[in-house]
Amino acid sequence: MPTRGSTLETGVLYCEDNLSRLAHMPAESVDLIYLDPPFFSNRTYEVIWGDEAEVRSFEDRWEGGLQVYLGWMRDRVQEMHRVLKPTGSLYLHCDPHASHYLKQMLDAVFGPEHFRNEVVWKRTPFSGSSKARAQQLPRSHDLILFYTKGKTWTWHPPTLPYSQQYLARFKWKDSRGYYRKTLLKTYSQETLERLEREDRLIQPVRPGAKYSYKQYLNESSGRVQIDDVWTDVNALNPMARERLGYPTQKPEALLERIIEQSSDKGDVVLDPFCGCGTTIAVAQRLGRQWVGIDISPTAVNLVQRRLIKATNGAVRASLVGLPTTADALRTLKPFEFQNWIISKVFGTSAPRKSGDMGIDGYSFMVHDPIQVKQSDKVGRNVVDNFETAMRRAGKTTGYIIAFSFTRNAREEVARARVQDGLDITLVTVQSLLDAKDEFYGPLMPKGAVVTELPLTPPTSGRALPTAEELVASDKGAAAATA
C-alpha cells in the first residue's frame, strides 16, 4: 500500500499512470473530478506530431476486451471516489460504446442514490464512417455521467437566456409591458381575489375551463435552467482558435459549464486523464485550483505550453514524472520521444513528414531544421540524408539529436561545413539532460536564464521565452513548413 500524502499539492501536472498517482493522493481532498478516459470505441486517433503512421496513434483499443477495460476503469474510479470530498462531484465523459457498463460500475462505487444525471452532449458534426451512416442513424452525442459523493453537494444551477422561441410567447402587451398567459393549475379563492385586485386575472375561455394570469416578461429572470440535454456547446471545429491538434481535445465551453455548476472559486479540480489540458486551462481561468495527470509526456508538455500562453507566462505548472534519464527516454514510444526532445528545446514539431524527408521539427524562433533519432551510433548516412533535406528546405544550419553518433557521422559534419557551407550540430540526448538551468525543459523556474546551449537563438544569456515568443515561434514554424 503506498503512503498517502496528507495534503494535496495543486498547480501540478503529473506524467504517470493515474492509478499510482491517485493512490498517493490524500482522501477527501478534491471538490470536482472530470475524466475523459479512452472510450473503448476501438478507434485510433492520429497524433499530429509523429512521423510513422503506426507509431503516432493514440490507441483506444483494449486487449482482453470489455471486462478488462471495465476492471481497469473501476480500479481508478474507486480511488477517485476516495479522494473526493463529501460534497464533491464526479463527471465521467464517455460515448455510447460503453456508457451503460460504466454507469453500472459507477453505481457500484458511488451508490445508485448518488447518480445525478446522464448528460447528453450533442456534439456536431456527427462521427462515424459514411458506410456506417448509410445503414444506421448518424451518431452525434457523447454522454457525461454525473455523480456526487454525498447527499449534499456544491451546485450552481446553469441557466441560459430565454430563446427567441420562448420570448415569442410574451405576445400580449398592456401598460405594464409584455406578458404571456399562464394557466393557473391550482388556486385558492384568496389567490383569485389577489390576482383580480392586481389586474392580472384572465377569465376562463369557456365555462368550466381554468383561469389564467398575466405573467410579465419584465418580472421574470430572463433565463431558463439548463436541462440534461446540451445542444448549445459545439465541438471544436477544425479552425477553432483553441484547437491544439491533440486528438480528443474537448471544447473549453463544455468544461466551463461543468466547473461553474459544480465548484466554487478556490476549489480543487482534478482531471486524471487531462490530455492537452482543457480542464486545467478552464479551471485556471475560473480561479479554481487544479491537478492534472496524464501518462503521455506529449500531453503534459502541451498543457504546460497551453498554460503559459493562456496566462501570458504568469502561470507555470510544476511538472512531475517526466522522463529525466536516457534510459527512461529510450523506453518512450517514438512519437513521445520526438515530442519530448522538440519540447525540451522549445522547438516546434513539423506537422507531418513532407517532401523534405527527415525534418522532425524546427528550432525556437529561428526555425532551423531538427532531426530526432531515438537511437545510438547514428552514422554518416543519416547526416547525408539530413543534408539533402536541409538543401531542399533552403537552410544552412540544422541539428541532429540522438543518443550517440559514430565517428563517420562527425567526419561528414566537418566535411559538409568546409566543403558545402552546411552548419550541422550533432546533439546528444545526454547533453540535453545535463543542460544547466534546464533551459531545455519547461521545468525551469520563471525568470531563470539560458546560457550557452546549442539550440538557443543567437543571443545567449536571455530569459525563458515569453508567451508572445512561443506564439510567434509556432507561427514562424507553420510558415516554414507551408
Ligand SMILES: C[S@@+](CC[C@H](N)C(=O)[O-])C[C@H]1O[C@@H](n2cnc3c(N)ncnc32)[C@H](O)[C@@H]1O
Ligand atoms: C480522451 S483523452 C483526454 C482529452 C482531454 N479531455 C482534452 O480535452 O484534451 C484521454 C487521455 O488519457 C490519457 N491516459 C490514458 N491512459 C492513462 C492512464 N492510465 N493514466 C493517465 N492518463 C492516461 C491519454 O494519454 C490521453 O491523453
